[in-house]
Amino acid sequence: MKIDFANLTKAYDEHSAEFERVSLDVMSSARYILGKEINELEASLQEYVKSDYALGVSSGTDALLLAMMALGIRGGDEIITTPFTFIATAETIACLGAKPVFVDIDEETFNIDVSQIENAITDKTKAIMPVSLYGQMADMDEINAIAAKHNLAVIEDAAQSFGALYKGKRSCSASTIGCTSFFPAKPLGCFGDGGAVFTQDRKLYEKMKAMRVHGQVKRYTHKYIGMGGRLDNLQAAILNVKLRHYGKDIERRQQVAKQYTELLKSYVSTPSIKEDRTSVWAQYTIRIKNRKEVQSKLKEAGIPTAVHYPIPMHLQECFAYLGHKKGDFPISETCATEVMSLPMNPYLTTDELEYITSNIINSFR
Numbered sequence: 001m002k003i004d005f006a007n008l009t010k011a012y013d014e015h016s017a018e019f020e021r022v023s024l025d026v027m028s029s030a031r032y033i034l035g036k037e038i039n040e041l042e043a044s045l046q047e048y049v050k051s052d053y054a055l056g057v058s059s060g061t062d063a064l065l066l067a068m069m070a071l072g073i074r075g076g077d078e079i080i081t082t083p084f085t086f087i088a089t090a091e092t093i094a095c096l097g098a099k100p101v102f103v104d105i106d107e108e109t110f111n112i113d114v115s116q117i118e119n120a121i122t123d124k125t126k127a128i129m130p131v132s133l134y135g136q137m138a139d140m141d142e143i144n145a146i147a148a149k150h151n152l153a154v155i156e157d158a159a160q161s162f163g164a165l166y167k168g169k170r171s172c173s174a175s176t177i178g179c180t181s182f183f184p185a186k187p188l189g190c191f192g193d194g195g196a197v198f199t200q201d202r203k204l205y206e207k208m209k210a211m212r213v214h215g216q217v218k219r220y221t222h223k224y225i226g227m228g229g230r231l232d233n234l235q236a237a238i239l240n241v242k243l244r245h246y247g248k249d250i251e252r253r254q255q256v257a258k259q260y261t262e263l264l265k266s267y268v269s270t271p272s273i274k275e276d277r278t279s280v281w282a283q284y285t286i287r288i289k290n291r292k293e294v295q296s297k298l299k300e301a302g303i304p305t306a307v308h309y310p311i312p313m314h315l316q317e318c319f320a321y322l323g324h325k326k327g328d329f330p331i332s333e334t335c336a337t338e339v340m341s342l343p344m345n346p347y348l349t350t351d352e353l354e355y356i357t358s359n360i361i362n363s364f365r
């Protein structure tokens with residue numbers, strides 16, 4: 001058996017006629033930037049997330065940059081986040097000259113350990129940036145309460161959690177600004193780079209809207225230093241199709257995760273989702289001690305796996321200037337050596353799941 005990790009081929013095939021029709025419409029319209037497809041998408045995203053405002057942007061990375069630029073983050077500011085994440089989280093903070101201040105994760109959820117946040121706050125702290133890792137949101141009520149007490153903004157790095165629920169609220173609607181990614185392999189992915197920002201604050205929305213187009217408020221009139229951060233019409237057209245089917249995709253991902261857990265829980269440490277929230281399962285990630293060996297046995301059996309992420313941010317060469325050393329964030333470091341993501345997509349069959357899990361179990365024998 002040969003297993004596909006994200007199965008983007010099937011995702012295309014399932015709605016290919018619709019994708020082709022809407023793409024041709026955009027191409028033949030000769031309107032490629034900020035057209036009706038974007039307006040339609042932003043209205044649907046805003047309605048789906050139940051935020052007051054939504055803006056399509058060029059990627060999840062640019063969503064984070066734009067959010068921080070709109071909040072006025074600059075050199076010398078500090079942003080609290082976790083070291084157990086994809087590079088973009090910490091990198092965008094550093095790009096603006098600000099300092100990523102790391103707080104270790106909670107071993108159960110892989111998300112920021114809220115009990116350690118207040119210790120990391122200084123008079124330079126401007127925002128907290130929780131990452132909704134693998135598709136599950138962090139403890140947003142506690143984070144928002146700390147932020148309110150210290151007058152900080154909260155930016156949710158929701159690149160992996162679009163559609164997830166926290167106490168009935170959608171990811172991206174429970175913070176000052178929510179930032180997501182539509183990278184192809186994300187739960188809601190387009191056919192290239194894409195992302196979105198969400199807020200309830202009209203002023204921030206207007207600022208981000210201008211900043212996404214070089215800070216322009218009128219043609220060639222620039223109120224702010226901005227960026228080239230638009231989502232293009234072709235990607236918006238694809239997302240308009242995909243968003244209509246997204247509820248079903250999430251349900252299937254959740255079904256796959258449930259089956260994985262049932263088949264594996266007696267043998268390995270399986271992911272845990274808190275009772276008051278759901279995951280959209282950007283990744284189904286287990287923890288094992290002999291990862292390298294298991295990965296190579298699975299590879300031989302045609303089962304791809306991945307490691308999200310092997311080196312925590314504080315030990316990355318690019319952040320050496322922050323002066324961290326091994327042992328500073330022990331939970332992140334242990335998880336980095338043990339986590340292994342299994343194939344995850346809405347199309348995995350029971351036969352495939354049984355094949356994957358029996359190979360994992362056999363690899364321990």
Ligand SMILES: Cc1ncc(COP(=O)(O)O)c(C=O)c1O
Pocket residue numbers: 059060061062085086088089131157159160180181182183193194195
């Ligand atoms: C946690 C996290 N943050 C940010 C990003 C950046 O998103 P993009 O690849 O769309 O720039 C990603 C995507 O890979 C991510 O997983």
